[in-house]
Amino acid sequence: MLLELAQWLATEVRAFNVFTYITLRVVLAALTALAISFVIGPAMIRRLTAYKIGQAVRDDGPQTHLVKSGTPTMGGALILVSVAVTTLLWADIENRYVWICLATTLGFGAIGWVDDWRKVVHRNPKGLSARAKFFWQSAIALVAVAALAWSAKLPAQTELLVPFFKTVAIPLGAIGFVILGFFVVVGTSNAVNLTDGLDGLAIMPTVMIAGALAVFAYVTGHAVFSKYLGFPFISGAGELAVFCAAIAGAGLAFLWFNAYPAEVFMGDVGALALGAALGMVAIVVRQEIVLFIMGGVFVVETLSVMIQVASFKLTGRRVFRMAPLHHHYELKGWKENQVVVRFWIITMMLVLFGLSTLKLR
Numbered sequence: 043m044l045l046e047l048a049q050w051l052a053t054e055v056r057a058f059n060v061f062t063y064i065t066l067r068v069v070l071a072a073l074t075a076l077a078i079s080f081v082i083g084p085a086m087i088r089r090l091t092a093y094k095i096g097q098a099v100r101d102d103g104p105q106t107h108l109v110k111s112g113t114p115t116m117g118g119a120l121i122l123v124s125v126a127v128t129t130l131l132w133a134d135i136e137n138r139y140v141w142i143c144l145a146t147t148l149g150f151g152a153i154g155w156v157d158d159w160r161k162v163v164h165r166n167p168k169g170l171s172a173r174a175k176f177f178w179q180s181a182i183a184l185v186a187v188a189a190l191a192w193s194a195k196l197p198a199q200t201e202l203l204v205p206f207f208k209t210v211a212i213p214l215g216a217i218g219f220v221i222l223g224f225f226v227v228v229g230t231s232n233a234v235n236l237t238d239g240l241d242g243l244a245i246m247p248t249v250m251i252a253g254a255l256a257v258f259a260y261v262t263g264h265a266v267f268s269k270y271l272g273f274p275f276i277s278g279a280g281e282l283a284v285f286c287a288a289i290a291g292a293g294l295a296f297l298w299f300n301a302y303p304a305e306v307f308m309g310d311v312g313a314l315a316l317g318a319a320l321g322m323v324a325i326v327v328r329q330e331i332v333l334f335i336m337g338g339v340f341v342v343e344t345l346s347v348m349i350q351v352a353s354f355k356l357t358g359r360r361v362f363r364m365a366p367l368h369h370h371y372e373l374k375g376w377k378e379n380q381v382v383v384r385f386w387i388i389t390m391m392l393v394l395f396g397l398s399t400l401k402l403r
Contacts, residue, residue: 043131064263064280067132068256071284072291075128079295083120087299087306090114093163113304116158117296118312122151124292125285125319133284138193140281142186143322149182150231150318154310169310179228179314186322187223191216198274203328205335205399208272226330227321233340234317235310236347236366241302243368243382247389248316249293251336254393255323256286261400262327272403274328282323289319302379336396339389343367 060066091114126144133140157170194200200219201211214222238244261267263280293316299305317340324333334341343366350365362370371381 043135046135064260064283068260068283068287071128071132071287072294074131075124075288075291076295078124078127079120079292080298082123083295083299086120087114087117090116090306113307115162115307115309116155116311117299117306118151118154118308118310118315120299120306121289121292121296121308121312122148122315124295125288128288128291129285132288134278134281137278137281138189139278139326140285142189143282143285143319143326146182146186146227146322147315147319149186150179151311151315153178153182154235154312154314157314158309158311176228179231179318180224183224183227183318184220187220187227187325190223190325191219194219196274196276199276199328201274201328202330203274205331205396206402208403222330223321223325226325226333227318229344230321230324230333230337230340231314231317233337233344234320235313237340237343237368238308238313239366240368240372240378240382241304242297242300243385244313244316245293245297245300245308246382246386247337247339248320249290249297250386250389250393251320251333252286252289252293252323254336254397255320255327255329255333256283256290257397257400258327258329258332259283259286259323271400276327279326282326285319286323289316302382332396332399336389336393338392339385346370 061070126148129140129144135141153170153175157175161169191200194216197213198211200214200216202214202222204210204212234244234248237247259282260280261271262273262276263278263283265275267273268275296308296312300308320333320337324330346362346367347365349361353359353361363373364370368381368385372378376384
């Protein structure tokens with residue numbers, strides 16, 4: 043909206059042309075999302091507390107978590123509001139990639155909202171059934187990825203790029219693209235959700251990965267930079283840098299309230315939505331493998347759950363003291379802050395490694 047206003051004003055005052063540059067709008071989007079979250083965050087937390095929308099804590103996990111029982115959850119709604127408003131303000135609202143990514147994010151957020159609402163308000167520990175949750179996740183992901191496949195104008199937009207190699211790309215075709223995209227979106231969404239078990243553990247890696255994807259989006263959407271770095275040029279993809287900046291800004295503000303000891307938890311409404319958002323952006327800019335690398339913490343957390351379940355069903359034994367992996371380290375004696383900060387450091391290294399693929403090709 044503000045972009046269109048700036049373009050109109052620029053016809054009379056050339057100084058307003060500065061707002062048409064993506065780089066400036068990326069910065070302004072991050073600051074706007076940060077400001078919105080800081081302004082409405084305290085009021086939203088008070089409202090959640092008044093409605094007694096508190097987190098239930100398992101009594102078979104680390105005993106230090108029992109004090110968290112009753113802490114307001116569903117705080118991810120704060121992130122979604124900030125991201126949606128900021129994206130509509132600073133991004134090109136005629137850009138199809140922006141609308142597809144934003145709609146997917148809000149759709150997964152709606153699934154998480156229903157799940158959280160049933161758990162904390164209706165006191166249904168199961169929330170939304172696993173079958174229903176997977177069905178709606180699959181439906182939204184397939185529609186979104188199919189829309190991308192349908193709008194693809196070049197073969198490069200449906201190829202799987204292999205990091206560190208300029209000329210290696212695996213042609214997927216429309217069907218292969220949709221299948222891969224489905225697994226990326228649904229998998230990333232649930233991976234972030236599984237990781238969101240400690241104060242600040244999921245949100246900071248999300249912020250870092252969103253920031254890195256903003257760089258990839260800008261490069262992919264820039265004809266000169268994409269050609270120089272050996273990336274396929276995807277017209278319009280650069281606008282997703284604004285979307286990613288909004289996620290980063292809203293995420294940092296949320297961390298202010300979610301840092302140990304947390305005043306509010308993200309809940310499924312935030313975790314499912316943010317994971318889907320990262321997955322969708324990675325698909326648009328053709329960096330699914332790089333997302334897998336940068337989101338290594340999310341991947342390992344998910345694998346730990348899969349290994350634990352498979353081992354217990356097949357042998358009756360548990361590989362880890364508790365899954366996901368962050369609880370395993372807690373039960374080994376690591377303090378919560380140690381687990382969180384160390385996982386942040388690992389993510390930072392992985393993100394830097396992912397960014398190195400921009401040049402090391």
